[in-house]
Amino acid sequence: MGDAFFNEAETGLMCAERHLERAAYARFLEIRLMIEGDQLQTVLPPREDLIGNVNLPALHGGVLGSLLDVTASLALVYQAVLTNSPRLVNIDVDYLRTGRVLQTFGAAEVVRMGRRAANVRARLWQDDPERPIAVARAQFLLPQRGE
Numbered sequence: 001m002g003d004a005f006f007n008e009a010e011t012g013l014m015c016a017e018r019h020l021e022r023a024a025y026a027r028f029l030e031i032r033l034m035i036e037g038d039q040l041q042t043v044l045p046p047r048e049d050l051i052g053n054v055n056l057p058a059l060h061g062g063v064l065g066s067l068l069d070v071t072a073s074l075a076l077v078y079q080a081v082l083t084n085s086p087r088l089v090n091i092d093v094d095y096l097r098t099g100r101v102l103q104t105f106g107a108a109e110v111v112r113m114g115r116r117a118a119n120v121r122a123r124l125w126q127d128d129p130e131r132p133i134a135v136a137r138a139q140f141l142l143p144q145r146g147e
């Protein structure tokens with residue numbers, strides 16, 4: 001990879017942590033990072049103020065969509081060791097199950113990464129990683145030299 005967006009001196013985790021610290025909404029949501037095997041995962045703690053439907057109760061869809069966005073971008077930063085943030089071009093979200101007020105986990109995989117763009121697939125789950133509550137497909141522009 002070219003030095004335009006790759007830094008051998010830093011680890012992917014260092015870059016992901018710095019990216020997370022700079023994201024105000026991620027800080028507001030209190031998203032944390034953890035490593036499971038060789039995969040970066042996001043963790044959203046359960047909070048009553050994130051409820052969108054009080055009758056169920058269920059997490060707000062915007063919170064889940066934002067967590068998918070953050071999870072996808074952090075996975076890209078982690079895998080590619082990006083020192084600058086990728087720019088979201090498009091994200092498609094499928095809501096599969098009710099997101100209850102429980103600890104919510106996220107993981108993503110980089111499907112394809114070129115010199116200028118990357119495609120990432122992300123998923124969220126609560127009790128069982130095999131039963132996602134939401135999935136997303138996201139496209140990002142990668143930072144170029146001088147950005």
